[in-house]
């Protein structure tokens with residue numbers, strides 16, 4: 001992948017993180033999803049007083065992309081305040097992404113520095129994915 005596109009997506013994930021609605025956890029997350037066609041879709045976490053209704057940044061980015069007709073994905077960027085350790089997508093997000101991109105590269109960005117903290121893949125984080133097709 002072009003590093004320009006990756007850097008642009010990182011910048012967008014940092015920006016969207018500032019629009020997080022997280023009055024309960026105060027934990028802001030930004031996500032940017034690069035599609036195979038070279039588009040970038042972003043998401044931020046949106047919490048709710050009925051906690052179970054909260055939706056993570058990663059799924060919002062994915063749902064936005066799918067709503068726009070995208071089905072093939074290149075890279076997922078997740079931006080959070082890492083504070084010395086990487087923040088990974090939650091199990092729900094890993095499962096949802098496994099439906100569309102079971103081996104997608106996942107780039108974890110430290111929101112404080114804007115630097116990449118860790119690069120991994122979905123299947124590394126979530127090796128035993130649930131699928132109705134398996």
Ligand SMILES: [Zn+2]
Nearest residue numbers: 056089090093
């Ligand atoms: Zn999640």
